[in-house]
């Protein structure tokens with residue numbers, strides 16, 4: 001138990017839920033140590049349930065929502081980087097990378113998951129987190145960087161596999177509404193989701209045994225989804241939908257080779273000799 005460690009780096013407290021929740025629950029159930037790192041407490045988010053938070057309480061409420069979700073998935077409590085929501089491209093980039101290098105060296109994950117360069121729908125916070133994470137994965141392995149840290153956090157650590165969590169083109173077709181492509185409204189205009197082609201997706205995780213944990217994790221983020229969403233009003237429909245039962249990833253870095261076909265396991269290539 002606990003022989004593998006997975007670390008997920010996100011921007012906002014609900015970023016893990018829809019695309020990753022099943023995967024987190026699945027690897028936790030296998031006995032892996034699973035951590036979610038959120039760069040912000042999501043205080044710039046909307047409030048879909050007025051009785052759940054006010055603009056003043058939102059960061060504290062969203063922190064609790066992510067704690068609730070992590071508990072539901074059976075993973076470690078979340079780690080927050082304490083940056084302001086909506087401003088990640090403007091914060092001190094070196095400091096942010098340094099925070100992640102220290103975390104990688106402390107937690108020593110074999111697998112790191114973050115956003116791809118698309119940021120799912122071009123969200124600047126997601127794109128900033130993407131660049132921080134890929135930079136930190138490289139520097140964490142390099143003894144020349146951040147060598148003056150105290151204690152064990154100084155020892156370099158090589159992450160074996162770095163993944164991007166992505167949305168498949170086919171999933172986007174299912175998400176389209178009234179013939180319009182799936183998009184997120186930002187400052188009054190729609191930002192389209194970026195779909196990845198089937199041949200680009202290296203890894204598909206079957207989470208059909210974990211849809212209940214995934215659903216409950218999503219429900220923890222009440223301020224962001226609201227009680228009128230299908231996650232509350234039509235849970236059976238959601239959990240039976242094919243798009244809900246598979247989570248897609250792109251393997252971006254690997255020290256253990258590359259899959260010939262599509263992988264069905266984030267730990268493929270790592271398990272030999274450790275189980």
Ligand SMILES: [Zn+2]
Pocket residue numbers: 011012014015123126
């Ligand atoms: Zn986000």
